[in-house]
Amino acid sequence: MIDLIRSEWIKFRSVRSTLIMALAGGALTVLFAVLIANDQRGDSFRSTNHFGDVTAGVTVAIFLFGTLGVQIIGQEYRFNTIRPTLTAAPWRMRVLVAKLVVVCLATAVVAAIMLAICALIGTLMLDPFTIDGVDQRIIWATILFAMGWAMYGMALGAIVRQPIAGIVILLIQGLVAEPLLAQFVKATAEWVPFQNGVQMTARGSDDLFRPVLSGGIYFFVFTFVLWGIGAYLVNKRDA
């Protein structure tokens, strides 16, 4: 398994698009943090500034992490490199798990770094700046959600086997379909995975969706089921 993870890591880091996507995710979050901190600095009515206030760019970054998940499997099918991959390592489930480990660890590391930079920006630009218990939950939840959304993307990539299609579905689902559905058909709000999962990363929860804990659990259950379907299809279909 270690060999497979090493192999997947080499593939991950040796392709431009995945590196650009990972770095862009981190950079966008930091940029948002700077802009928000700059805005809040001029707000004389604020008695305190929380860490969770400057991490609004996380949602954008998490979308990019989702596309990383799509790419790690979708590109293999797009360029047919899945065939040499599975000839060298014909154990499909193990290969998928190795890909999952790599994409989740990579997103976790980038997410952790971008959160650390956000904290640094808050400390340098805002006074007073605090990291309370809720902020600590946001830190862990953001890292977890980034990993989960990358896993979600990978599941979509395994199902559609086309990176562009997978990314389009991911973006439309998270940015258009789920918000619209939740707004106009309120009964569906607690069943849309991305919007419920994103509650974990916010300071205040939206009453339309599930509370933080159950929203997070629902998102991960949904994601694991979707990943299981993707893995089943990869295992069953011709490579």
Added chain:
Amino acid sequence: MIEARGLTKRYGTTTAVDDLSFRVESGRVTGFLGPNGAGKSTTMRMCLDLDRADAGAVRIDGKRLTDFPKPMRSVGALLDAGYLHPTRKAQDHLWALAASNGLPRKRVDHVLGLVGLSEVAGKRVGSFSLGMKQRLGLAGAMLGDPQTLVFDEPANGLDPEGILWMRNFLKGLATEGRTVFVSSHLLSEMALIADDLVVIGKGSLIFEGPVDQFVDSAAKKWVTVRSPQLQQIGDALHRGGAQVVAAGPGAIDVVGPTAAEIGELAASLGATLHELSPRTASLEDVFLEVTAGAQQYRGGGADIAAAAPPPPPPPPPPSASGPAGGGAA
């Protein structure tokens, strides 16, 4: 050794491979032939467990591919030179494959040298020519120094020098005792490389065995004779029961007697011979003949036989028999 038993693959209502069984022996190059759409590539992918067989199984040295703890050390394959990520460097492509089987980094450098790509190891493969990609694919197949090699159209995109290199390379692998299973559309090339053949048509086995046996099984043999005394020789051959056909100015093709028998006959007649050439149909002739009923895709209008090389001479009708130049057919 590769052993396929009862391989079957269906796509909806179409049966691409139908109960196909064959063996590929070690120490020999086995060519895999069939018309377009015969199921060659599908069969090769099933051999590597990339396509799921609806029935049947493939064993490589008695094992399934998944049973090998380090598959690349036992089986190497090149199915298509284009199976590369264009923005990945050649060395990274190989290094990722090598790492999946715990192979050392030095194997990457070794195989890059083997296929002559050391100088472009750090370049992204999107800029490679088809021939370079083919060599990179070969390098990937050789990474684990495997006992069994599966190649689908390995000469695609190679220049004449590359084809010669490939020919020697494949023969060298078989000489080392490895199992080499290779498909190609270049029948003349296959005639030079292969020891054995597996020929399929419409997903079913047509022939399995040595190349010589394949050619002998279907090909007719004849002798081309040129002589200033052609009519005299032709008459004598015809009287002896041979089939004699005109083969251009001053030449006849003779079916029946061997070149030695014709030479002795000519000597007994005191005739001078300018040519006495035993001839056999080529692998291509035989292939076209035996797969004529199994062609799935043909060019519009023209019959496939029309595009084939001229067949050996047919037996002349008794009334028209006789030497060339004397009204012989």
